[in-house]
Amino acid sequence: MRAVTKIEFAEHIAYLLFLKLDHERANRQSKFAARPVAPSVDTWPHIVERGGEDLHGYLTRTMRTLGAPSPDNQRRTTASVLFHDAQPWNIDRMSELRQLITEEINPYHWAQVPHTELGQAFAQLLSDCYDDMLKKRETGQFLTPLPLLTVVAKALALTPDDRVIDPAGGIGSTLIAAHRQMASHGTKVDDSAIAGADIDPQMCRLATMNVLLNTRRLFAGIPPMQRSDSLSRKAVAIQRQDRDVAATVALCNPPFKSTDLAVDTTHRSDFWAKKADLPTNFLQHIAVTLPEDARAAVFVPDTVLFGKGAAAEVRLKLLHNCDVHTLLRLPTGIFRGTNSKANILFFTKPAPRPSGEAATRTLWVYDARTGNHRAGTVNPLTEDDLADFLSAYRPDDPDHSHRTPSRSFKPYAVADLLARPDTSLDLWADLGDDLQDLGSPRDIAASIVTELNSASSSFQAVVDALDSSM
Incomplete structure (x- = not known):
């Protein structure tokens, strides 16, 4: 199997964070809740519960929906840029993607992380x-x-x-x-x-x-x-x-x-x-x-x-x-x-x-x-x-x-x-x-x-910040 490159890893962090944050914001207390940009309010839970070919197929459909041009849905214009031509990892690597979803993304409340810390961590991920x-x-x-x-x-x-x-x-x-x-x-x-x-x-x-x-x-x-x-x-x-x-x-x-x-x-x-x-x-x-x-x-x-x-x-x-x-x-x-x-x-x-x-x-x-x-x-x-x-x-x-x-x-x-x-x-x-x-x-x-740190290790700074704030 072809190894996932650092830039592919960063892309998937972007996709998953977008979907997780979108889900969290849609499930805030009623007066602070926002309409989800994802196809439904249950999009993220459906991603978390899937694996293998099922996860690959569901993610592919979700990315295709969000990445399509949206002249009649102005709420998805930003998502259409982020998910344009986006594809999940090779179907043979779905176990790794599921591990990333369930262990590194889903357990944390990303909306509670100060945007300066989260933004700087993602920028560091890109620099790696x-x-x-x-x-x-x-x-x-x-x-x-x-x-x-x-x-x-x-x-x-x-x-x-x-x-x-x-x-x-x-x-x-x-x-x-x-x-x-x-x-x-x-x-x-x-x-x-x-x-x-x-x-x-x-x-x-x-x-x-x-x-x-x-x-x-x-x-x-x-x-x-x-x-x-x-x-x-x-x-x-x-x-x-x-x-x-x-x-x-x-x-x-x-x-x-x-x-x-x-x-x-x-x-x-x-x-x-x-x-x-x-x-x-x-x-x-x-x-x-x-x-x-x-x-x-x-x-x-x-x-x-x-x-x-x-x-x-x-x-x-x-x-x-x-x-x-x-x-x-x-x-x-x-x-x-x-x-x-x-x-x-x-x-x-x-x-x-x-x-x-x-x-x-x-x-x-x-x-x-x-x-x-x-x-x-x-x-x-x-x-x-x-x-x-x-x-x-x-x-x-x-x-x-x-x-x-x-x-x-x-x-x-x-x-x-x-x-x-x-x-x-x-x-x-x-x-x-x-x-x-x-x-x-x-x-x-x-x-x-000089060797670069691995992309995944730079993301640990955000996980540590989450652990200390929870």
Whole structure:
């Protein structure tokens, strides 16, 4: 029998937790009870009492019902994303699935677990699937460190009034970081405040449950994720049941590489350049579709900063049409198991200037890379590592007029940028000459041999929390 992968295990935890929590909420005291999203209020008890082929058949039918498109049943729109194409484990492994149901899921009252603990445990479960994520090269999946996303959300100065989108949502980490920053203001965050999309149905399933557990969203509410090819659409909007909501912020770490065939964007008459690679296409997609006054933070590999052809054309248009005010050069090694060298471009979308002059005035470059290599779990990136960047960025200074140059933070006038060959943005501060630091051989070796904990062991933290609270 084929072994169950960590990512398949995580998916089934998502399915079972959704059904168990749905059952618990439907069986609360009458005034707190909610209508079940599952086919009936007895769906979970029927799952618990079955085994073997009977369990496989019942779960298959339940998943097919919940995963079907539901234009006439708005309560199931979120479930339709989570259970899209979902299937139980191979029928030969039903004894293991039944053991998971009866011993690890059914005995506990999951609705009593604080959502912060449950959400963090599920996010940890997904992080333990890192190796499986790296194998998904067809869609270019990898995990973005949450401390980094937290810092970016703070730099964007998000408030509950913002509407944040991620057109390449992955497992939903960007949306969770955005939601936490918005919620830190003490005001309720509306369900329409965050929305993401991804072309990979498995990522959409995992992201849906990840966001649900980390934001306490209703299972019968607006789906936080949708499965779609973002590059095929000309609009960037948050999908609601009644209307679309224009985004005020885009926070996106798109695929840097993919084994899929190049996306056909010939129909995108709004694009500045054709035949661009994936990260360049996502950058121009966000830039051309965001409404006026919207702001963005987009991850890009080094090649987008200095590549010729389509990349050069997009850089030129970006400087003219957007206020590209900050470039953060990230440490190497933060995306464990890859050789990606990443950066973040921060920009806003002002109204077009009648004079035709470039919207960008000054691009500030913060160098967090030189001499700073990360080796996965050995010395992972923390929020404290980027505290100086956040202080230099100054989220409280929206027009960036009070920034101060330093060895790590250097301004470049737009006239100088436009005069560079191919409008290259391969820019640095003044930290030193060693711009290709990859860390010591020992650090690199340590990052390779570090083993992940099993996915099931990370879930033990939740079980322990339950035991102590019951």
